[in-house]
Amino acid sequence: MIINPDSNTEQLILETAEKLFLEKGFALTSTTEIARVAGCNQALVHYYFRTKENLFNSVFEKKVRLFATGLLQVDQPGISFEQKLKHMIEAHFDMLSANPGLPFLVFNELITNPERLKKLRGNMLDLPKLVFFPLKAELEVEIAKGNIRPMTIYDLILTVVSLNVMLFIASPIFKILADLNEEAIEKLIVHRRQENVTIILQSLKNNI
Amino acid sequence: MIINPDSNTEQLILETAEKLFLEKGFALTSTTEIARVAGCNQALVHYYFRTKENLFNSVFEKKVRLFATGLLQVDQPGISFEQKLKHMIEAHFDMLSANPGLPFLVFNELITNPERLKKLRGNMLDLPKLVFFPLKAELEVEIAKGNIRPMTIYDLILTVVSLNVMLFIASPIFKILADLNEEAIEKLIVHRRQENVTIILQSLKNNI
DNA sequence: GTATAATTTAACAGATCTATTAAATACAAA
DNA sequence: TTTGTATTTAATAGATCTGTTAAATTATAC
The missing domain is CATH 1.10.357.10 (Tetracycline Repressor, domain 2)
Incomplete structure (x- = not known):
């Protein structure tokens, strides 16, 4: 039972990641920073995308x-x-x-x-x-x-x-x-x- | 009293660093890897160049x-x-x-x-x-x-x-x-x- | 209201990385 | 050979990063 089909948080993380990856590339962008900029807990990045590599591939x-x-x-x-x-x-x-x-x-x-x-x-x-x-x-x-x-x-x-x-x-x-x-x-x-x-x-x- | 004015090791580290920086850039190249590829102890990289940033600037x-x-x-x-x-x-x-x-x-x-x-x-x-x-x-x-x-x-x-x-x-x-x-x-x-x-x-x- | 599932959090394990330190070794001059 | 200096090493401190876990919180369904 999916409660929030287009979870705001997931989308926010994705957009934040996109912005940071575009600015600094994969290596210089940490999931910690993505979470900080998105204003959410760092574990959430991994909750939605499991790995940084996955998240990167998504963008x-x-x-x-x-x-x-x-x-x-x-x-x-x-x-x-x-x-x-x-x-x-x-x-x-x-x-x-x-x-x-x-x-x-x-x-x-x-x-x-x-x-x-x-x-x-x-x-x-x-x-x-x-x-x-x-x-x-x-x-x-x-x-x-x-x-x-x-x-x-x-x-x-x-x-x-x-x-x-x-x-x-x-x-x-x-x-x-x-x-x-x-x-x-x-x-x-x-x-x-x-x-x-x-x-x-x-x-x-x-x-x- | 400088014994080895153009220390082989220092030069070797510099050349190895240059090679690796050119291949993968600053962020993806670690002093550990530079030492490994150069075949020397990792502390030597810092002995000769103090910081990775210094070494990078040299090239x-x-x-x-x-x-x-x-x-x-x-x-x-x-x-x-x-x-x-x-x-x-x-x-x-x-x-x-x-x-x-x-x-x-x-x-x-x-x-x-x-x-x-x-x-x-x-x-x-x-x-x-x-x-x-x-x-x-x-x-x-x-x-x-x-x-x-x-x-x-x-x-x-x-x-x-x-x-x-x-x-x-x-x-x-x-x-x-x-x-x-x-x-x-x-x-x-x-x-x-x-x-x-x-x-x-x-x-x-x-x-x- | 209560049970259930989704979301969020804090804490942490494990890895890696930079830089330092103190000890060991190699070397050159006396 | 002894002494002082340069070089090299092992060990480690301290930071940061990825990814996991278990507990807490929030939302939904009944």
Whole structure:
């Protein structure tokens, strides 16, 4: 007989954990601190999630999926490949902008914990195809037509991800190193959103 | 009376620590493990470096400086701005290639430990000017001549760093996710070295 | 109201980690 | 060989962290 089906406490712990994991990663976040910030007893964290690893996985897989699907296309028929790509870059950028801690968490945990990475390979085999396939055919058409210089879809995606992600990994560092205020950071982000599109679209050009 | 001026043990501990910090970062590396891998008693780590923080700082500042100076220009008079930029991108890429764990360490520690970042601001104030200033004037000349579309030196550097760094942050992940062998990774790296140059040079073009 | 189940708490076991200390050992100079 | 210093070791203090347990509290059902 479940009394409280969406237990406030369980949800609170989950949200607090998410916040702290995004800020400091798995290793530097203790269940003790999660409980303290959530304002509950430390044993409750283990009562609801048994282990810290379980709790982490509850937020991590969701975050990886969010990260990967940020590249997904919204199907908009009738617009040019360039326009479609522009929308994809911007949508990916906006997803990161709404989740600025995402790249740090994903890369940090995948690099430091190969086990997590291996586990992911099983769970996420669908994603690459989901992300790459729609764009791949269109890219190849454009290349065949001579509109775009030869490249693979992996090249294109890696470029998009590199430019978009690195901004959000680096901006907390700029912020302190260059002593920027929130407004200046916001301005930088708005500017780079446009700049990344320009860089990528120009880089596709075929100089025969 | 110092008997062993460049104590083998001290150097061994330092090198072991560097290796482990690069692999797993500060939090996941214990002085116990450093001693175990170095094959010495754990108290020795503290005998030579007193604290884990000290030991970390001994490797970290050097790594940050390496990371930042990777962008420094070798002065080659008489070559075009484009050629100079190409050399800079390639030199930066090669530095990363020789130190693939560097970006992870630097970003991870600067993001998770704001104290380190603030301390850095004091120590590294010279670096931005050292890195940016030589290129800045030349970029502005090219823009004034209409050879390059308007942009700031910060835009250009951020683009270079984004494309180069992300490859080395992401490639250990590709390696496992896409099940690539060493040879395939090496091929990817060689390819992206060229690709990054192409992307950046093309992205500079001024379409009037 | 009482029995029952869910939630919360305090206390703690066991592990690990950083750092220190005091003793043992190796080494260099006299 | 003796003496003083540097290096190394074992042992341990003290802190913190994960996860468990048993008891207390709260909520629900009858």
